[in-house]
Amino acid sequence: MISDTAGTTASSTRKPLPLGEFILLMAFLTSLVALSIDAMLPALDVIGADLNSQSNQQTYLIISLFFAGMAFGQLFFGPFADARGRRLTILVGLIIFLIGTLVCYLSPNMEIMLLGRLIQAFGVSGPRIATMALIRDLHVGDKMARVMSFITVIFILMPMVAPLMGQIVMKVAGWRHIFTVFAMVCVVSGIWFFARQGETLPRDKRVKFNWYAFWRSIVWLIKNPVVMGAALGMGMIFGAFLAYLSGSQTIFQSIYDTGELFPLLFALLAFSIGAASLFNGIMVVRLGMIKLISYALVLTILFSVVLVAESVYFNGKPPLVLFVSTMFIGFFFIGILFGNLNSLAMQPVGHIAGVGAAFIGFFTSMLSVPIAVFISHHLSDSILPIAYGFLCFSVLTYFAVHIAIAAVRKQV
Numbered sequence: 262m263i264s265d266t267a268g269t270t271a272s273s274t275r276k277p278l279p280l281g282e283f284i285l286l287m288a289f290l291t292s293l294v295a296l297s298i299d300a301m302l303p304a305l306d307v308i309g310a311d312l313n314s315q316s317n318q319q320t321y322l323i324i325s326l327f328f329a330g331m332a333f334g335q336l337f338f339g340p341f342a343d344a345r346g347r348r349l350t351i352l353v354g355l356i357i358f359l360i361g362t363l364v365c366y367l368s369p370n371m372e373i374m375l376l377g378r379l380i381q382a383f384g385v386s387g388p389r390i391a392t393m394a395l396i397r398d399l400h401v402g403d404k405m406a407r408v409m410s411f412i413t414v415i416f417i418l419m420p421m422v423a424p425l426m427g428q429i430v431m432k433v434a435g436w437r438h439i440f441t442v443f444a445m446v447c448v449v450s451g452i453w454f455f456a457r458q459g460e461t462l463p464r465d466k467r468v469k470f471n472w473y474a475f476w477r478s479i480v481w482l483i484k485n486p487v488v489m490g491a492a493l494g495m496g497m498i499f500g501a502f503l504a505y506l507s508g509s510q511t512i513f514q515s516i517y518d519t520g521e522l523f524p525l526l527f528a529l530l531a532f533s534i535g536a537a538s539l540f541n542g543i544m545v546v547r548l549g550m551i552k553l554i555s556y557a558l559v560l561t562i563l564f565s566v567v568l569v570a571e572s573v574y575f576n577g578k579p580p581l582v583l584f585v586s587t588m589f590i591g592f593f594f595i596g597i598l599f600g601n602l603n604s605l606a607m608q609p610v611g612h613i614a615g616v617g618a619a620f621i622g623f624f625t626s627m628l629s630v631p632i633a634v635f636i637s638h639h640l641s642d643s644i645l646p647i648a649y650g651f652l653c654f655s656v657l658t659y660f661a662v663h664i665a666i667a668a669v670r671k672q673v
Contacts, residue, residue, distance in 0.1 A: 278457060280408075286458060287396060288412045289450050290351070290388045293358065294331070295419040296446060297381060298324055298506070299531075300427035303524060304436040305510050311436070312371040317511065321637050322375055324507040325630055330379035332626030334386025339394075339619015344470045346462050347391040347398070348455065354387015355451045359444055366440040381443075386622070388450075393618040397607055398461040411542045420531035424524035468613070478616045488621065490665025491606035494658040496625035498561070498598055500632025501650040505588075507633055508640045508647065516642060517581050526585060533589045537596025550601040551666055557597035558659045564591030565652035569645075577643025584644065591651070598658075605665060 278286070301308075301323055309320035334354075342350040361380030368374040400408050430439050468474065482488050505512070513523040545553060568587050571579045579587075603621070610617030632654065639646040 282457070284408065284411050286453060287392050290392050290454060291412065292419040293385050293443070293447060293450065294389055296423050297385060297443060298327060299420045299423035299527070300430075300439050300442065302424050302506075302510050302527065303428040304431045304439060306514075307431065307436055308374065309371070312368065312374055314371045318638060319371060321507045321634075323378055325503070325634050325637070326375055327378050327382040328503065328626045328630045328633075330382025331386045331389070332623045332630070334383035335390050335619045335622035335626070337383075337619075338387045338390040339616045339622075340468075340470045340475055341387075342391050342394050342619075343462070343468045343613065343616055346460050346464075346467065347395045348458075348460050350391040351388045351454060352451070354384050354389075354391070355447055357384030357387065358447055360384065362440045362443045362447070366437050390618050390622065393603075393607070393622075395458075395461050397611060397618070411539075418535065421528035421535070424527045428521070428524050475616065478613050479620060481613075482610070482617060482620050485609055486668035487609050487665045488606050488617070490661050490663070490668065491602050492621050492624045493628070494662035494665070495598075495602040495606065495621075496628030497632065497654040497661065498595060498602075498658040499625060500629035501636065501647075501654040502595060503629050503633035504636035504640070504650050505647050508637045511640055512644060512647070516578060516644065517584075519581070529585065530588055530592050533592040534596035534599065537593045538600050540593075541597050541600040545601065550604060551669060553597055554601050554605065554662060555666065557594045557601075558655075558662060560594040561591065561598065561655045562652070562659060564594055565648070565655045567591075568648040569652050572643070572645050572648040577645045579644070602662065605662075605669075608669075 305320050305323060308314075308323065309317070314320045338350055338354060341353070358381055361377050361382070361384055364377030364380055365374055366377075368377055396408060396412075426442065427436075427439050430436075430442060434441075509527055510523065513519045513526055519526060541553060564587065568591065571583060571587065575583075606621045607617060610621075632650070636646050636650040
């Protein structure tokens with residue numbers, strides 16, 4: 262049972278939220294990211310046709326460019342959150358997200374759609390960064406990993422239901438009204454947050470922005486082996502995962518011709534990551550995140566080897582049941598990594614939580630997006646690019662993360 266509370270700082274007169282409500286609220290706010298990505302997946306082909314997309318690769322940018330926009334948004338909102346507080350950061354971010362949503366809704370061509378997606382992504386970075394910093398204000402180490410895991414369990418429900426929701430909205434009202442749903446979730450989550458959650462960064466602890474302090478913090482982060490090792494690993498493994506994510510419609514509807522089963526198969530694989538997060542939330546307190554990361558890294562590499570072997574044996578198209586079963590198992594191990602690598606990277610940055618979260622988010626996004634674009638570019642009638650992507654970048658992730666783990670053990 263989750264029975265304790267999520268505290269607030271002396272700057273807020275609000276009573277601390279019960280931890281259960283705190284987790285629900287943080288998950289609902291951060292779910293804007295998953296909703297904005299996954300609800301679009303069933304509509305990509307229709308949007309591409311309606312807006313005269315030049316190629317499938319340009320249509321994939323509706324997903325990939327969202328992460329690029331988030332990268333720059335996080336770099337802005339990190340210092341902003343440390344200088345102006347968590348609540349104002351969330352407010353500004355939600356307003357920008359609504360503007361981007363309107364641009365997407367009204368877009369007459371693919372170029373304007375991609376511009377709107379960049380604005381959306383920039384805005385949603387505000388709530389994402391502020392919630393990460395807010396959680397770090399209240400929790401640290403294994404406790405933060407536990408809270409993040411429970412948030413991820415709820416957060417992962419969005420990828421499970423968002424494609425089905427997007428498909429239903431597209432059929433009933435047209436793809437543009439997917440953006441109407443985005444706006445409604447944005448408004449509801451904002452009202453809930455400002456009604457219930459107080460500020461967690463007192464005025465006397467805020468850091469006024471100046472370029473010298475900002476770049477000094479960036480240099481410190483770059484030189485920190487824990488931050489960089491974990492961020493490198495997170496960016497590479499997420500790049501392989503993002504390639505699957507942006508190409509999932511091609512995989513399930515073009516290569517496997519699953520038709521309307523696509524949202525259900527996507528939800529099944531998303532459930533694996535959610536189950537991993539729940540498992541991680543329970544086990545991280547018992548085993549510690551370092552041990553869990555170490556186990557998950559080895560098992561992720563093993564999953565990748567199996568995926569490559571079966572893809573080669575079946576000429577790039579394993580039987581659907583075999584492919585989904587392998588991915589389900591592999592995503593469980595990857596889910597454990599997602600649940601812990603961000604907490605590992607954030608562990609040393611409590612004194613600059615906003616800038617730290619911004620840099621980590623920017624760095625991992627700018628690393629993962631080119632990886633995903635490169636892998637997706639080779640995706641057409643075979644899943645081999647996805648399999649080789651997971652194998653290559655899971656191995657590289659293993660070496661990068663062990664730099665961070667070695668540095669943590671030296672500090673003990």
